[in-house]
Every structure is written in C-alpha cells, then in structure tokens.
Amino acid sequence: MNRNIEPFIGCESEYSNASIVLFGAPFDSTTSYRPGTRFAAKAMRAESFGIETYSPYQDSDLSDAAVFDAGDIELGFGDPSPSLDRIEEFAAQVLNDGKLPLMIGGEHLVTLGAVKAAIRRYPNLRILHFDAHADLRDDYLGAKLSHATVMRRVWELVGDNRIFQFGIRSGDKTEFIWAKEHIEMYKFNFDMLPAVIDDLMHKPVYLSIDLDVLDPSEFPGTGTPEAGGVSFRDLLDAILKAQVLNIVACDMCELCPVYDQSGASTAMANKLLRELILSLKHK
Numbered sequence: 488m489n490r491n492i493e494p495f496i497g498c499e500s501e502y503s504n505a506s507i508v509l510f511g512a513p514f515d516s517t518t519s520y521r522p523g524t525r526f527a528a529k530a531m532r533a534e535s536f537g538i539e540t541y542s543p544y545q546d547s548d549l550s551d552a553a554v555f556d557a558g559d560i561e562l563g564f565g566d567p568s569p570s571l572d573r574i575e576e577f578a579a580q581v582l583n584d585g586k587l588p589l590m591i592g593g594e595h596l597v598t599l600g601a602v603k604a605a606i607r608r609y610p611n612l613r614i615l616h617f618d619a620h621a622d623l624r625d626d627y628l629g630a631k632l633s634h635a636t637v638m639r640r641v642w643e644l645v646g647d648n649r650i651f652q653f654g655i656r657s658g659d660k661t662e663f664i665w666a667k668e669h670i671e672m673y674k675f676n677f678d679m680l681p682a683v684i685d686d687l688m689h690k691p692v693y694l695s696i697d698l699d700v701l702d703p704s705e706f707p708g709t710g711t712p713e714a715g716g717v718s719f720r721d722l723l724d725a726i727l728k729a730q731v732l733n734i735v736a737c738d739m740c741e742l743c744p745v746y747d748q749s750g751a752s753t754a755m756a757n758k759l760l761r762e763l764i765l766s767l768k769h770k
Contacts, residue, residue, distance in 0.1 A: 494556035495532050495760070497540035497549025505555035507767055508581045512593040512600075512738075514562045514570045517633040521710040527742040527753075528559050528591040531760065534753045538761060544723065545765050552768040555586075567596055567632045574600030578736065582608045587767060591760070592740030594634040594710070595622060598695045602641050605736040609691035614641055614650040615683075615729060617722065618697035619713035621658030623666055642669060651683050653725070654700035657713045676717060677725045687732055694729060694737035696722075696763070698756060708752025710743040719755055723762055730766035739763065 488502040498509050511528025518524065540549035560577050562570040574590070578601040581588040590601050595618070606612045616638060623642075627635040642650055650670040654677065666672045673679045699709040702716030717725075742756045 496535040498554035498556040510557040511559035512597040523743040530744040571600035578604035590738040621662040623662040708747030
C-alpha cells in the first residue's frame, strides 16, 4: 500500500512497519437526517496539524506509534452493498497482515463492513459500542441497510449478548424492547463500563465510537445530534479504560464537519482520535 500524501499528524509509518492502519470510509448514502459525514476523514486530516502529537493524558506521542495512513478508500453512492463489500475487503487485508484496522467514517453503517472482516478472523468477537442511538431497527423505511439498522445487522453476525452499548438515549420503543432480550444496553452514560470491561477481558473486541454519543453542546458537528450526551472527558476516560481490552479493530464515525463551521467539532474528533491511536499502539 502507498501512504496517503496528506496523512493524519504523526501517522507516517510505512505499511510494512505499521501495527495500526488508519483509513477513511467516506460514505453517507443512507443518512436519514443531515448528510455530510463523507467529508469527515479528509477534514480531520487537514485539521490534524492543529493538535500536538504528544498526549499529556497518556504521556505518549504519535511519533512513537507505528501508524500507516492509507487515506480514503474509494466508495460509491446509492446502494450501500458494494461499499460495504469494499470496506470488508480492505479491513480483511489489514487483519490478515497482522495489523489493526482503524476506520474513520462516514455514517455508522460503514461499521458493518469492518465487523464482517473482523468476525471472519475472530469468530468469538464482541462489540463495544458508544453511541447516542440504538441503531437496532430491523429496517428503516423498508431498508435493511441503514445507519439506523447497523447494530441489528451486526447482531445477526455475532449473536445474543455480544453487543455492549453505552450512552444510548434515542431510538424507537421497539428497539429498546428488543434490546432487553438480545444485547447489553447501558443508557445515558458509561457508569457500568468497568464491569463490562471485566467481562470482556481476554476476548476479541471491536470498538465502535459514534461521536454523537457526545452532547451537542460540546460537539454540534454531527448529522443527528441528541441532547443529554456525555462530555469530552467522559468519552476520553471510556477510551482509556477500554485500552486494557484485546481490541482487534475499531472505528470512529459520524463527524459531520459542515455543521460546525467553527471547526471545534473536528478539533475534538482529532484529539479523541489521537488518544484512541495511542491507547491502541501496544495491542
């Protein structure tokens, strides 16, 4: 693979030397409210030079992490199936090469392609999911593939009691009823995360972070903002707690930079991505 000509700050390793492979999935064709997440990865790279490579939270530096930035993979519009296949193919190549795929969405449906690749390699896979929305509908306006159905499709792959959701505060009533029987949902905050981490120890974990888990007063740049979210520090602390897990693949989705012209949401996403990378660098 060729390294992206404008990589995320500090992510300049060659592919052969990298332990983490960063890539963008610029897809938002099933967005049900405000589109624009397709621009997230490019905006994050362009603005990443506004942050430092050093993290005072972890006393660690991106210059010490072996990260290859592959740029954005080319995805189409309309029917999501070909795009999901392309994401699965790319993530599978990274996993087969013994590296950790870290995807920047895009809408949350892109997670499905990466999970398909991860579960082929790790049949015992668990999903750790931070989000404002349950994403558990069986269909959305008749569509089975949607950012509103992504975790239902993931459940079809991993089965009961293998999805652990945090921060959820929005969804159709039927989603919450269905969740009680099939997944582990912890609404509103991360209070129960330490107990779940104990349960997930030594199991392969896919971490999916939908940035709208953050409160829109701190993070307005997202397509479906929901009041009552967590703070930057809450989410950062959750990421740092989760670093003890065997995270084999992960993603960060749903930054929509066009809805925060101040650039503050993109800056926050970049800082969280830096911390996520550094938390993963020893995996």
